[in-house]
Amino acid sequence: MKKLLLLTLTVFVLALAACSSDNQASDDNKEKDNVPEQQPEGNDRYAATFPFSGIETDESVDNRTIGVMINNHAAARPQSGLSEADIVFEILAEGTITRFLALYQSELPEVVGPVRSAREYYFELAEGYDAIYVYHGAADFVNDMIVNRGINFLNGSTYDNDGILFKRESFRKAPHNSYLQLGAVYDVASTKGYETTSTQESLNFLTEEKIETLDGEKAAQVKVEYGDNTSESVEYTYDEASGKYARSSNGEPSVDLNTETAIQVDNVFIVEAFHEVIDDSGRRAIDLKTGGDGYLIQKGQVQEIQWENKDGRIIPVKDGQPIGLVPGKTWVNVVPTDPGIKQSVTISNE
CATH class of the missing domain: 3.50.90.10 (YerB-like)
Structure with a gap:
């Protein structure tokens, strides 16, 4: 009888301990559920x-x-x-x-x-x-x-x-x-049976560390002439505060008609290409495959570079290696080899 009573008491104690352990685990889980999920640091939060x-x-x-x-x-x-x-x-x-x-x-x-x-x-x-x-x-x-x-x-x-x-x-x-x-x-x-989704290979973009080490001549003002001095011109003016270039046409700031948002550019990419008039209406053929001279203008600086057509895309290269773009907006101005990029583009630090 004593042995039976002792066995029953032992089972009761073990059950009570197990129940206490389960309750503690439940409380721990509740505490974990109430703790905000730790957000990954840096770029890991983006998919x-x-x-x-x-x-x-x-x-x-x-x-x-x-x-x-x-x-x-x-x-x-x-x-x-x-x-x-x-x-x-x-x-x-x-x-x-x-x-x-x-x-x-x-x-x-x-x-x-x-x-x-x-x-x-x-x-x-x-x-x-x-x-x-x-x-x-x-x-x-x-x-x-x-x-x-x-x-x-x-x-x-x-x-x-x-x-x-x-x-x-x-x-x-x-x-x-x-x-x-x-x-x-x-x-x-x-x-029309066209695909509306597509997986694209990304262009080459600079990291923040690479942007901080950009090295080139100062470029506060960039002017691109299409024709003589009385014809169309495009200007890009660097804004130190935003780190972007504001665009103008013939001295008039370029803005969005509907929102009045100013057009601001992170990369001004100017390339020289051969142009040829092909009919009486003045239509042109332009060689955007061979490559040639160019300027890449970013963060108030300009680099003299080359451009290449890689799988249909126009990219900047230097010493045969692709150069990264600053993340953001890119405008590519194509100018004729006649009169040439040096004659069509004026870059100053004023």
Whole structure:
């Protein structure tokens, strides 16, 4: 009887101990649940990097790039949506008037424009960045090239003023009043069987440590001339506070029409390329494949560099090695070999 009583007492004590242990574990778990999750330090908190701006994000970065032809005639200024493009190529179209190819991936404004017609060298650039190429009208032979080369495109002439993809605004006259409703691009592209997602290889971007060690000549003011001194000019002025360059056209600050946001640039990339007029309308062929001389202007400094076309992308190189970009916005100004980059570009520290 004593043995049975002792055994029963032992079992009771063990059960009581187990229950106490379970309660303590439960309390410990509750305390752990109430402790905020430790956030990773530094860049580890971001899941990805936008491939053409180098900006880190916790959002998805697989939306396909959209390349839009944007008018730069004086009657088309100020434009809409330019301040949000990751990369903008500024290249001569006719005469001394330039036109933009704006590449959108990390930011997608509601409206972009005015939209203008296509050129071969623009759609070849768009293809290099795997972009859906958006334009409004083109010469028949240019349209044929776009179709025959398998470019994924949306032509505003097909959707002119449909109110979904394109809208004609009354405050400007044609051909300076066609505006792309950018939010509709992916839906319309899907109806044509185009992919609207894409995994892109990132451009080469500098780390914060590399940015702090940038070394070059001072470049507070950059002026790019397209033609003689009475023609179109572009200016970039460095702002020490923001570490960016503010853009102007013919002395007028470049701003967004809808938001009045000033266009500020992290990388000014100027390249020299061979230009040739190919018809009576003044259309050009431009060699963006061979490479040549260039300037890379960042953080108030300029480097004399070379440029190369790598798999359809225009990249800066020095001593045969790619040079990194500062994360942010990049504008690429293409100037003719005649008169040349030294004659077309003036850089000063004033």
